[in-house]
Amino acid sequence: MTRATPAEDACTNALPTAALGGPVSHAVSRVARLHRIAAGKVLKGVDLYPGQELLMMHLWDRGAVRQTELIKAMELDPSTVTKMLQRLEQTGHVRRRPDPADRRAVLVEATDESCALHTAVEAAWGSLEEHTLAGLDPAERTELVRLLAKVEENLCRETEDCPDRRRAASG
Amino acid sequence: MTRATPAEDACTNALPTAALGGPVSHAVSRVARLHRIAAGKVLKGVDLYPGQELLMMHLWDRGAVRQTELIKAMELDPSTVTKMLQRLEQTGHVRRRPDPADRRAVLVEATDESCALHTAVEAAWGSLEEHTLAGLDPAERTELVRLLAKVEENLCRETEDCPDRRRAASG
DNA sequence: AACTTTACCTTGGTCGGCCAATGAATGAGT
DNA sequence: ACTCATTCATTGGCCGACCAAGGTAAAGTT
Numbered sequence: 001m002t003r004a005t006p007a008e009d010a011c012t013n014a015l016p017t018a019a020l021g022g023p024v025s026h027a028v029s030r031v032a033r034l035h036r037i038a039a040g041k042v043l044k045g046v047d048l049y050p051g052q053e054l055l056m057m058h059l060w061d062r063g064a065v066r067q068t069e070l071i072k073a074m075e076l077d078p079s080t081v082t083k084m085l086q087r088l089e090q091t092g093h094v095r096r097r098p099d100p101a102d103r104r105a106v107l108v109e110a111t112d113e114s115c116a117l118h119t120a121v122e123a124a125w126g127s128l129e130e131h132t133l134a135g136l137d138p139a140e141r142t143e144l145v146r147l148l149a150k151v152e153e154n155l156c157r158e159t160e161d162c163p164d165r166r167r168a169a170s171g
Numbered sequence: 172m173t174r175a176t177p178a179e180d181a182c183t184n185a186l187p188t189a190a191l192g193g194p195v196s197h198a199v200s201r202v203a204r205l206h207r208i209a210a211g212k213v214l215k216g217v218d219l220y221p222g223q224e225l226l227m228m229h230l231w232d233r234g235a236v237r238q239t240e241l242i243k244a245m246e247l248d249p250s251t252v253t254k255m256l257q258r259l260e261q262t263g264h265v266r267r268r269p270d271p272a273d274r275r276a277v278l279v280e281a282t283d284e285s286c287a288l289h290t291a292v293e294a295a296w297g298s299l300e301e302h303t304l305a306g307l308d309p310a311e312r313t314e315l316v317r318l319l320a321k322v323e324e325n326l327c328r329e330t331e332d333c334p335d336r337r338r339a340a341s342g
Numbered sequence: 343a344a345c346t347t348t349a350c351c352t353t354g355g356t357c358g359g360c361c362a363a364t365g366a367a368t369g370a371g372t
Numbered sequence: 373a374c375t376c377a378t379t380c381a382t383t384g385g386c387c388g389a390c391c392a393a394g395g396t397a398a399a400g401t402t
Contacts, residue, residue, distance in 0.1 A: 016244065017228045021293050022300035024312065025206065027319040029225070030246075032203030033359080034326035035196065036388090040360080051388055054200070057188045068350065073187065075201075080389050082352060087387075104350045104397040122192050129193035134325045136318065141195065144318045147311060148198040154305045155205035204389080207358090211390080222358050239380065251359050253382060258357075275367040275380045 024151075035132060042124040046117045047091065053121050055084055056093060056110060060118050064109035066099060093117075195322075206303060213295040217288045218262065224292050226255055227264060227281060231289050235280035237270060264288075 019026045039050040048056065058073055059065065071081050085108060088094040093114040099105035133141050190197045210221040219227065229244055230236070242252050256279060259265040264285040270276035304312050 016225070017232045017293070021228075022296040022303075023316050024303055024319070025210070025296060025300050026225075027316060027323065028203055028206050028303070031319055031323050031326065032199055032206075034323060035199050035203075037360080038326050039196070049387055054187070054189050054197075057192075061188045066350080071350095076388090077390055078351065079353080079391080084388075086352095099350095102350080102398070104395095106351070122188070125189065125193040125196060129196050132193075132195055132199070132322055132325055136321060140318060140321075143314060144322070145194050145198060147307065147315045147318070148195070148202055150307060150311075151303055151315070152198065152202050152205060154303055155202065155209050208390080220357055237380080242380095247358090248360055249381065250361080250383080255358075257382095270380095273368075273380080275365095277381070 028151075035128075038131065039128055042128050043121070046120045046124060048093070048117070048121070052084060052088060052093075053125070055081070055088065056114060056117070056121065059094065059108065059110040060115065064107045066102075066105045067108060068105070070108065199322075206299075209302065210299055213299050214292070217291045217295060219264070219288070219292065223255060223259060223264075224296070226252070226259065227285060227288070227292065230265065230279065230281040231286065235278045237273075237276045238279060239276070241279065 016026070036050050039053070043050060043053055046053075054074060055070060058070060062069070067078070067081055067085065070076075070085075071078050074081070085094055085096060089096055092111055095109055095111050097107050099107045133144075136144065187197070207221050210224070214221060214224055217224075225245060226241060229241060233240070238249070238252055238256065241247075241256075242249050245252070256265055256267060260267055263282060265279060266282050267277050267279050270278045304315075307315065
């Protein structure tokens with residue numbers, strides 16, 4: 001269509017081709033990267049790496065849980081969670097013990113020291129959020145959340161990675 | 172049997188604390204992750220990993236460039252680009268040669284074989300973009316792009332990672 | 343009870359991405 | 373011309389994240 005000859009194309013655009021072919025995809029990548037960096041800076045004060053704070057929040061919120069719980073809640077790969085927990089345990093943020101009711105399961109909980117970070121982490125996230133949304137009025141923020149949710153839905157569908165989200169705990 | 176506390180079942184949907192404290196931050200993380208996965212699937216057909224396609228696009232677009240050029244254009248860490256290029260070289264997508272005009276620099280260019288992927292990659296990105304935006308009407312798409320750009324600006328500011336963007340290619 | 347399937351977690355590998363530190367060549371200052 | 377600073381690229385280490393494969397234990401089936 002737009003591009004017929006792959007071999008010869010000396011178009012000297014300032015805009016990357018990617019931005020033309022997929023502006024939103026491109027923007028998502030960039031925003032995500034910058035956001036992660038920003039998160040890293042904010043989290044440096046609490047001795048956490050980006051990503052870990054979500055796990056900790058879940059732990060603070062729910063208390064002792066099985067890893068499966070975390071995996072499902074955060075929709076991450078099991079191996080990812082395992083490794084995160086190993087590091088988190090090593091840094092003293094988390095404690096793991098075998099589940100007495102299920103010998104193949106592991107119970108995870110936040111350590112008391114980590115609980116001291118709870119407030120700081122939430123404050124950090126609040127500040128990160130505010131920074132991210134600086135200059136956007138409430139209507140824009142709402143709209144952004146709505147649109148992102150739609151996009152997430154779309155991507156979720158293809159990925160088929162969040163199938164049981166709707167029914168979390170049905171009897 | 173030892174299911175969980177009934178109180179937890181009450182707030183089923185398990186809105187993570189993170190979602191309350193930073194809905195957009197949370198959404199950005201999730202969307203980014205899903206988007207990356209989707210990109211991975213689309214790119215599997217062209218033997219590229221997510222992230223590499225942007226680099227290749229730049230190469231296809233600009234021809235032989237120095238790594239610095241890539242680093243600035245993609246706003247990535249130098250070491251990241253180095254490693255990406257090493258793998259890309261090993262998979263035959265890229266070729267590197269010393270810059271005759273500057274003995275500490277390296278010229279990078281896409282191989283001919285990789286050029287054959289050019290069209291496929293752009294098609295993949297197009298399809299990814301379309302998938303991402305499925306169900307959004309043109310107005311919503313525009314708005315999303317606009318809002319993401321604003322957010323990127325905000326994050327950029329703090330990060331101070333894209334200061335010289337205005338003067339991309341001079342001379 | 344014995345067998346089979348499923349669930350839970352771990353390990354090993356790969357990739358993108360970062361930071362910190364290093365080596366090599368250019369460029370600027372004196 | 374000789375320092376000194378800057379730039380270019382690489383290496384090593386680390387983390388998040390994925391997949392694939394494996395081992396153990398609990399359910400489900402016969």
